[in-house]
Amino acid sequence: MVSIKDIAKKAGVSISTVSYALNGNPKVTQETSARILAIAKELNYIPNAAARNLKKRETKILGVFLTDYSGAFYGQLLQGMRETLSQKGYELIVCSGKRSHLFLPERMIDGAIILDETLSDEELLQYADLGHKLVVLDRELDHPNISQVLLDNKAGATLAINHLIDKGHRKIYVLTGPKGTYDSIQRLNAVRQAASRHPDIDFTEIEGNFIKSSGEKAAKQILEESNQPVAVFCLNDEMAIGIYDYLSNTDYKVGKDIHIIGFDNIEVSNYVHPRLATIDYSKWRWGAVGSEQLLKLIANEPVEHERIYVTVIEGESVTNI
Incomplete structure (x- = not known):
């Protein structure tokens, strides 16, 4: 690989002169700078990004x-993250897996937004102690280098349960999410609080994992257990779509035999028939606010924790009984 030492040798100048020229420093005359840049291009010189970033202590x-x-x-x-960051001259990379956890301590990125249960609280607090700036979307952490932008899961789950109760439903299944995820835990806790306030309603929990196949599996169980109309609160829409898919191969009808409400208002929820009732919020805004908070932390500006609010979208998947 070509280095600035090779360029300096061919140009007959010092290494520092090459460095000044490559970085547009006015200490080098235009004529010398043009000659050095031409040689760099001729030799296919590629700047060492890691070294440059380490020197500047930023990667953008x-x-x-x-x-x-x-x-x-x-x-x-x-999309909300990318558009917000690009306006400020930053780029975004999506990280997943244990090896990517090294991006922070090795300063390959300037900060991070976290929606990843595989990163433990202890690991994130350790990074924050070292000065790394973080925004968490999936947990509550108290640290001056960490900002929280959390979805109002409790309100959303409460809205969903109340919607079913208001429609007259007294037998309600709850299809849960992965045990370790913050959103799933918060939504399920809200459901259990609602159950404690309504002892006349029969709540049954079925373990799910936020993917469509768990909705299909839950639908099979519900049909085996119940011979009367029931309601199902799926802690995300994808599992609700799984129930739709399973019922499409039976004589049972959504909104008649099984009444379904989801959470997230993903795009496909607008197109299933009957329209899925669900809990809505702006995912674009969630990403945008998370990005704004991270930029403030990096600029050492004061930040306050944010909350993303939710609303219920009524659909024909839940009707009066």
Whole structure:
């Protein structure tokens, strides 16, 4: 690989002169700078980004850590992040897996947005102690270098349960999410609080994992257990779509035999028939606010924790009984 030492040798100048020329420093005359840049191009010189970043202590690149990329959820979230950051001259890379955790301590990125349960609280607090700037979307951490931008899961789950109760439903299944995820835990806790306030309602929990196949599996169980109309609160829309898919091969009808409400209002929820009732919020805004908070932390500006609010979208998948 060509180095600035090779350029200096061919140009007959010092290494420092080459460095000044490559970085546009006015200490080098235009004529000398043009000659050095021409030689660099001729030799196919590629700057050592890692060394340059280490010297400047910035990369103008931020990372978002995700557990995985599957499902229909992430597109708008990432778009909100990317558009917000690009306006400020930053680029975004999406990180997943243990090896990517090294991007922070090795300063390959200037900060990170976290939506990844594989990063432990202890690991994140350790990075924050070392001065790394972080925004968490999936947990509550108290540290001056960490900002929280959390979804109002409790309000959303409460809205969903109340919507079913208001429609007259007294037998309600709850299809849960992965046990370790913050959003799933918060939503399920809200459901359990609602159950404690309504002892006349029969709540049954079915373990899910936020993917469509768990919705299909849950639908099979529900049909085996119940011979009367029931309601199902799926802690995300993707599992709700799984129930739709399973019922499409049976004589049972959504909104008649099984009443379904989801959470997230993913795009496909607008097109299933009958329209899925769900909990809505702006995923674009969630990503945008998370990015804004991270930029403030990097600039050492004061930040306050933010919350993303939710609303219920009524659909024909839930009707009066």
